[in-house]
Amino acid sequence: MGRRFRRLDDPANFDIFQRWRVLMPPSSSETASQGVPVDEYQQTIRALSDRIVVAQTPIRILDAVKWDETVRKDFLAAKGKAFPAVDRAYYENRPLGFDSVALKQEFQNIERDVTRQLGQFNPVGQIMRRMCREYRMVVRMLEARGTSDFGLISQELYGAASDAFHAGDPTLADLGLMLSDYLNNIAGRGDLKDEPKTLTAKDAVSLLQSRLNRVFGEAEETIRVFESDGIVADAAAGADYIKIRTDAMFNERDVRALEVHEGLVHVGTTLNGQNQPICTFLSKGPPSSTVTQEGLAILMEVIAFASYPSRLRKLTNRTRAIHMAEQGADFLQVFEFYREQGFGMSESYGNASRVFRGSVPNGLPFTKDLSEGFHHGLQLHSAGRAQGQA
Known part of the structure; x- marks a missing residue:
């Protein structure tokens, strides 16, 4: 039986057509001035999109979770023998710079208006609603700095090292260990020295x-x-x-x-x-875009021959360190892991602090760095499947 093609005016194709209309730049026949929405539909999307862009402006995730220089200096002065002085009160003394309750309400209002003005099944509306939900979750995560909820929400947003691609497949942590073994074999080659x-x-x-x-x-x-x-x-x-x-x-x-x-x-x-x-929200990257962003960046490094073994090891070490913290390792144990990898005290502190920023030294990790390990794991796993080894 031959393949059936739907007519362009088939309702089943309407969302696809609308997606094309919105994401493609307007032609000269559609707009009087380049880049200006010309019909009510496009104007509605642009207005809602701009509201998302404005609402997310004060959110600075990495600034909100980082540990300041005083923490580093005190830790190194103690020769790495005492936990960094970071607890719930530490974060409470570092305000977010915005009204978290009001901001969550604003994203709720935008999400409601997207549904009311574009409908439940509009594809662009679905993207914008998802972004609103993610940003509300980000605000909740930042409100929870220094508590166990911070790490749990981080896993919802960025994933966990125990995640797998498919049922029964190796986890990200497993794939990180596999790649580390490959890198150990490469390390002995004299022509690949740093x-x-x-x-x-x-x-x-x-x-x-x-x-x-x-x-x-x-x-x-x-x-x-x-x-x-x-x-x-x-x-x-x-x-x-x-x-x-x-x-x-x-x-x-x-x-x-x-x-x-x-x-x-x-x-x-x-x-x-x-x-x-029209879709100005595309200039902003919510957490769900992190895997795509980091995956594309790492892929480009490989294609451009810009990556190298020690850089890959840095990424796999981050996956392993996050997995350790998820399994109950504290800051000092992760710090010692990096020391065993040959890093100095200052660099080991910096690497370990990436794992626990936003959290406390004996809490769950901040899992954003898994996005880079995710892409390496996917490449490794795909190669293994292609060779019948996965």
Whole structure:
């Protein structure tokens, strides 16, 4: 029996057609000025979308959960023998910067208006409602900083190391261990030794800025690269900028990886979202987009030959550390895990604090970093299935 094709005016195809209408830029015949919604339907979506963008503006997840420099200095002064001085009161003394009750209500109002104005089954409306629900959950998670609920909500938003792709399959933690074994075999090869890190943060900023200018344009200063002493990672991307940690050291490989991962993917996709004329919410990334973002970034590193064994080990170590914390390991045990991997005290503290930020030193972990391990696990698992080994 031949394949049946539905007519374009078939009601079953209406949502697909509407999705195409909204996500595709308007043609010159549809709009008097480029990027301006021209009919009531598009105007409704744009108005609701803009409300989401405005409502999420004060939410700064990583700023809200990070531990300050005093905690690090006190921990290192104690030679890593005492828990970091972080508890519920620590976070209560660091307000979120917004009214959490009012913000949750605003997302509830937007979700209700999306349903009322676009209907229950409109595809764009479904995306916006999901974003509203996620942002409400994010606010709940930040309200719960320093409590057991923080880690539980984090697992709902970002997943857990015990998650599996399919029933009976290895978990993310299992796949992380498998990849670590592969990397151990690679480590013995002399031709894959790490390059010495001779570039300061200032050097990396200059080099990365020049490379991104060639891609995005120097005149417009589309992407700004600058030093910062307020981040845990070596680098972090914002909407139109990349921050480099002031005391970090780099080599050429590191800068190339940052160019691809932070610049071409994270900032590049954000800039693309900002150019959307109707669905402006596409410029923002709720937690559910993290797996896609990190997966695309890691895939691009591989395609561009910008990744390397020690970088992959950094990602698998994060998965293993989160799994340890989920199984009951405390901060000192995770800190010692990193020491056993050959890291110094300061770097081991930084890695362990990524696991417990937002939580307490003997609490459940913040699982956002699993997104990168998720993609590596998926690649490894897919390769195993292809060879009949999974």
